[in-house]
Amino acid sequence: MGDMSILVGQEQGNVAVTVLKIEGDIDASTFKDLQDKAAELVEEGASNILLDMADVKYMGSAGFRAIHAIANMLNKEHEEGMYKSKHVKLLNPHGEVARVIKTLGFDSFLEIYEDRNAAIASF
Amino acid sequence: MSRVFEISIEAGLENLKKVRSFITKTGQSLGVNADVIGDMCLVVDEAVTNIILHGYDGQEGTIDIDVQGHGRTLVITIRDQARSFDPETVEAPHLEDALADRAYGGMGVYLIKKLTDEAEFKRLPGKGNQLRLFKNEVVADRKNKAHVV
Numbered sequence: 248m249g250d251m252s253i254l255v256g257q258e259q260g261n262v263a264v265t266v267l268k269i270e271g272d273i274d275a276s277t278f279k280d281l282q283d284k285a286a287e288l289v290e291e292g293a294s295n296i297l298l299d300m301a302d303v304k305y306m307g308s309a310g311f312r313a314i315h316a317i318a319n320m321l322n323k324e325h326e327e328g329m330y331k332s333k334h335v336k337l338l339n340p341h342g343e344v345a346r347v348i349k350t351l352g353f354d355s356f357l358e359i360y361e362d363r364n365a366a367i368a369s370f
Numbered sequence: 371m372s373r374v375f376e377i378s379i380e381a382g383l384e385n386l387k388k389v390r391s392f393i394t395k396t397g398q399s400l401g402v403n404a405d406v407i408g409d410m411c412l413v414v415d416e417a418v419t420n421i422i423l424h425g426y427d428g429q430e431g432t433i434d435i436d437v438q439g440h441g442r443t444l445v446i447t448i449r450d451q452a453r454s455f456d457p458e459t460v461e462a463p464h465l466e467d468a469l470a471d472r473a474y475g476g477m478g479v480y481l482i483k484k485l486t487d488e489a490e491f492k493r494l495p496g497k498g499n500q501l502r503l504f505k506n507e508v509v510a511d512r513k514n515k516a517h518v519v
């Protein structure tokens with residue numbers, strides 16, 4: 248099936264941060280795996296998720312759908328209106344993935360970091 | 371003279387990677403730059419995904435894709451025998467809305483329109499559909515290329 252894998256790690260910053268290191272392509276055949284893995288972690292108590300995108304070679308709209316769903320799962324304050332998610336952030340998207348994030352306007356709603364420590368400290 | 375590259379796949383999401391690989395290789399053969407190839411992979415992936423999910427909707431079928439360089443214009447044609455799925459009928463996503471207020475979906479069609487110069491959908495006589503995608507001024511000019519070499 249899908250050509251994507253997810254490695255889960257835990258980091259402690261100001262709060263506990265669950266890091267999902269995604270490798271491969273996020274398309275319509277794989278996005279559900281990402282969404283399901285995040286849902287499972289949220290069920291187990293994760294409330295802050297950093298998606299490490301450094302090894303994502305391709306992401307289509309299905310990937311954004313998964314990130315959108317994760318942001319909604321973690322929006323426990325039920326914040327409405329214009330805000331950047333406080334609980335899901337991206338690390339190191341590059342190339343075409345970074346370009347499509349801009350094209351779809353997701354950079355307005357997600358904090359994007361290049362430095363892992365800075366990303367973890369930001370939660 | 372135009373150069374044509376063709377691929378035919380079974381309508382399954384597991385074949386999306388094969389489609390993207392085909393677009394990458396043909397784009398490279400036509401001298402298209404890497405950013406445009408990336409955009410075209412995205413556009414074709416989204417179109418084929420929609421055909422699989424909304425056209426064939428779980429039924430078996432095939433999807434034929436051909437890529438041509440008409441002068442400097444890249445023309446990608448996608449044909450299927452599925453139920454018609456007209457991209458024009460999909461509501462545009464509200465990209466300016468906050469995530470919590472946005473509906474899921476609709477982004478694929480938005481990307482197809484945004485990243486191509488023209489996207490022309492038509493129902494074929496009898497059964498099937500055709501989507502032609504045009505991207506202008508991206509195919510390498512063979513004469514110039516030869517001159518440079």
